[in-house]
Amino acid sequence: MIPMREQLLRFVDELRGAGVRISVAETLDAMRAVAAAGFERGPMREALAASLIKDEADRPIFDRTYAQFFGRSRATEPRLPERRSGARASSGGAPHSAAGLAVRPVPEPEPSMQKPGRKPPAQKAGQTGEHDEPRAEAEAESAGIEGEGEHQAATGTEGIRMAGLAAVERAPFEQYSDFDYETARDSLAILVRRLRVRVGRRLRMARRGRVDFRRTIRAAIQHGGALIDLRFRARRPRHVDLLILADISGSVRYAATLMLELVAGVHESFRRVHSFVFIDHLAEAGFEHGHLVMTPALDPYARSDFGRVLSELREQHGELLGPATLVIIMGDGRNNRRPARADMLADIAHRCRAVYWLNPEAPARWGTGDSAINQYARHVTALVPSQTLRELEHALLEVV
Amino acid sequence: MDITPQNVSEGLRHAAYITNQRVETAIFLALALDKPLLIEGPAGSGKTEVAKVIAAMLATELIRLQCYEGLDEARALYEWNYQKQLLRLQADEHRGLRWEDVSEHLFSRDYLLERPLLRAILAPRRVVLLIDEVDKADEEFEAFLLELLSDFQVSIPELGTIAARERPCVVLTSNRARELSEALRRRCLHLFIDFPSTEQERRIIELKVPELDALLAEQAARLVGALRKAGLKKAPSIAETLDWARALVRLGVRELDTPAVRSTLGLLLKHEDDRAKIESKVASLIPHPRSR
Numbered sequence: 181m182i183p184m185r186e187q188l189l190r191f192v193d194e195l196r197g198a199g200v201r202i203s204v205a206e207t208l209d210a211m212r213a214v215a216a217a218g219f220e221r222g223p224m225r226e227a228l229a230a231s232l233i234k235d236e237a238d239r240p241i242f243d244r245t246y247a248q249f250f251g252r253s254r255a256t257e258p259r260l261p262e263r264r265s266g267a268r269a270s271s272g273g274a275p276h277s278a279a280g281l282a283v284r285p286v287p288e289p290e291p292s293m294q295k296p297g298r299k300p301p302a303q304k305a306g307q308t309g310e311h312d313e314p315r316a317e318a319e320a321e322s323a324g325i326e327g328e329g330e331h332q333a334a335t336g337t338e339g340i341r342m343a344g345l346a347a348v349e350r351a352p353f354e355q356y357s358d359f360d361y362e363t364a365r366d367s368l369a370i371l372v373r374r375l376r377v378r379v380g381r382r383l384r385m386a387r388r389g390r391v392d393f394r395r396t397i398r399a400a401i402q403h404g405g406a407l408i409d410l411r412f413r414a415r416r417p418r419h420v421d422l423l424i425l426a427d428i429s430g431s432v433r434y435a436a437t438l439m440l441e442l443v444a445g446v447h448e449s450f451r452r453v454h455s456f457v458f459i460d461h462l463a464e465a466g467f468e469h470g471h472l473v474m475t476p477a478l479d480p481y482a483r484s485d486f487g488r489v490l491s492e493l494r495e496q497h498g499e500l501l502g503p504a505t506l507v508i509i510m511g512d513g514r515n516n517r518r519p520a521r522a523d524m525l526a527d528i529a530h531r532c533r534a535v536y537w538l539n540p541e542a543p544a545r546w547g548t549g550d551s552a553i554n555q556y557a558r559h560v561t562a563l564v565p566s567q568t569l570r571e572l573e574h575a576l577l578e579v580v
Numbered sequence: 581m582d583i584t585p586q587n588v589s590e591g592l593r594h595a596a597y598i599t600n601q602r603v604e605t606a607i608f609l610a611l612a613l614d615k616p617l618l619i620e621g622p623a624g625s626g627k628t629e630v631a632k633v634i635a636a637m638l639a640t641e642l643i644r645l646q647c648y649e650g651l652d653e654a655r656a657l658y659e660w661n662y663q664k665q666l667l668r669l670q671a672d673e674h675r676g677l678r679w680e681d682v683s684e685h686l687f688s689r690d691y692l693l694e695r696p697l698l699r700a701i702l703a704p705r706r707v708v709l710l711i712d713e714v715d716k717a718d719e720e721f722e723a724f725l726l727e728l729l730s731d732f733q734v735s736i737p738e739l740g741t742i743a744a745r746e747r748p749c750v751v752l753t754s755n756r757a758r759e760l761s762e763a764l765r766r767r768c769l770h771l772f773i774d775f776p777s778t779e780q781e782r783r784i785i786e787l788k789v790p791e792l793d794a795l796l797a798e799q800a801a802r803l804v805g806a807l808r809k810a811g812l813k814k815a816p817s818i819a820e821t822l823d824w825a826r827a828l829v830r831l832g833v834r835e836l837d838t839p840a841v842r843s844t845l846g847l848l849l850k851h852e853d854d855r856a857k858i859e860s861k862v863a864s865l866i867p868h869p870r871s872r
Binding site: 201203206212213218222223226227229230231233235239339366369370378401 | 585602612613615618620654756757758765769771774811813
C-alpha cells in the first residue's frame, strides 16, 4: 500500500491540475493537519480543506476532487486486507486488483470507477455472505461523501454566491448569458464597496502636500523629537468632473451597464458625474432602483455610430468639456464603417483633463474589421482593456 | 486542556456553540498546529464568535484588535505615552538632570502604552488574539502583520527584543472589503462560515432562547432561512434571529402569523428597501408549523 504521504501529494497534484493554487508550504501544512486530525472521513476532509483551500470559491473544486480521489480509494481500502485478497482471488481475471485500486487515485476512464457509490467490478465477482459486510460499510462511506457534499451545497447559499461571482468575474463580457449578468449585478455591491474603499483610501493617504503639524509632532515624539516622519493633511476631494460615455449596443451592453453602475457607486469622490449612453445617438443615463434609465430612449436595434455621437457630445454638451473633466469612454470602437470622426475625439481630448477609453473587446481583435479603435487610440490618454469584470475593476481603479 | 479533536468538540459544546464538522476541525487544527485561522463569511454568520468561543474553551483572555483604515503600528502594537513623558520631563527640569539620566526612565515600560498586539505577546500564558476585519486595514499593515504572525516577537529600539512566551492563538476575520494578499492566505488556515442550516439555527434558537415554544422556534428558523434566500441587501444575522426570537417571547406570540411577523420585521430587516420588498410577501413566506 502506498503511504498516506504519497497519496496526499497526488491529491495536491490533482487539485493543482484543477486550477487551485497550492504552495509547498501549504502542502506541508496539509500533511501536518491530516496527521493531527486523523484519517476519519469528516475530519480528514475538513483538515485538507482548511489547509489547502484559501478561497471559498475553490471549495466546489475541492469537494469534487476529494470525492473522486478519496471516495474511491478509501472505499476500496477497508481495514481488513485478508478479505480484500479473498475477493481478488475469486474474481480471477478482473482488470484491477483491489490493492491496485487503493493506490491508484488518478481518475480512470472506466465509468463504473468514477462513481464512488458503485461497486468496482473486482468486487462484484466474489459475492459471498462473508464479504458483504465490509463492502456495504465501504459503500455507505463513499455514498456519504457525495450525500454530504450535496447537503452542504444546499445550505451554503453565500458560499455558492461567492463561487458564482468568482467565476463570473473572470468571464469575458462577450460571453455573458443573462444569468451571468444577473450574478454579476448581484455581487456589484461588493465591487462598489471595494472600489469606494480603494479610491477613498487613495485620496486620504496623502504622501505630499501640506504638512499636518500636529500629527507630525506627535509622530516625532517616538523618535525622541526628531522630525523623521512627516505627516500630511488629507487631500481635499478633487475638483474633478467625471463624464462617462458608454456604448450600449448589443455586443457590449453588459460591460457598459455594469460600468455605469460601478461608477455610480463612487460618485462622491467627484464633484460632478455625468453619464451618457449611446448607440447611434447620445442619451443621458441615470439609475432608478437599479435600472438604467435613459433620456431620450435609444433605438435598441440601431448600430453604433461613434463619430456622430462624439460630435453630438461636442455640440450639445460643450459646456461639460473643460480642464476639470475626466472622460471615460466604454466601447469596442466598432463603427459599422461609418465615419470615425477621430478629429472630434482629438478636440475633446484637447479640451479635457484626460480621456480614457475602456475596451471590452479582446485585444487581439482590436482594429480588425470595422473597428476604428486604432484611429481613436491616438487621441486618448490611455486605452485600457476591460474584457472581464475584474479587468474593469482594475481599469476603473487606475483611471479614477 | 489537551488539544484533541474530542476535547475541542466537547469544549465547543460546553461553550454552547452549535456548529459543524468544518468549524470544529478548523478550530482544532488552529490550536493543534499553532497556526493563525482566517475566517471569512457573510456578516452575521458568527465569525467573531469563534474567537470568543475558543477563549472560553481555553479559559483564557481574548485580546481583540479591531482593524480600520489607517490603523498603524502605534495603535496596534505599542506607542510611547508622550504626555506622561512630557510631564516627567517638566517635573525633572528644575533638578538639573542630564538627558542620559532622564532618558533611561523615559523609555521604560512605565511609559509604554501596550496596544493589543504587544499585550498578546507579553501575556504570561496562551491567549486568543482576535484580529477583526483585517480587510479594513491597509496593505502596509497587512505586511507588518505577516511579519509579526510568523515569529511573534517585536523589537522596541529602547527596550530590546521581546518574544512571546506562549504563542497566542490567532483568529483573523475578513468581510472581503478588499482582497487579502496571497501571502497572508498562505500562512493561515482557512475557514468559511456560511449561515447555519435551518436545523442548526433551530438548535441555536432553542439553546439561547429556551423560553420560545419549540414549534415556533422551528418556524422562525425556516422563515429566517427563507429571508436569507430572498436576495436582500442585508440578510438577517444569527444575532438578529435571536433578538427576534426574544421579541416573540416578550410579546407573547403563540402563533407565527402575518400580523405578528409584520410588526416585528424591523428586528430582522434593517434596510427600508428590504422591508418594502418583504412586507407584501410576508404571508407567503411564513412556513406552516411542522408537527414533530
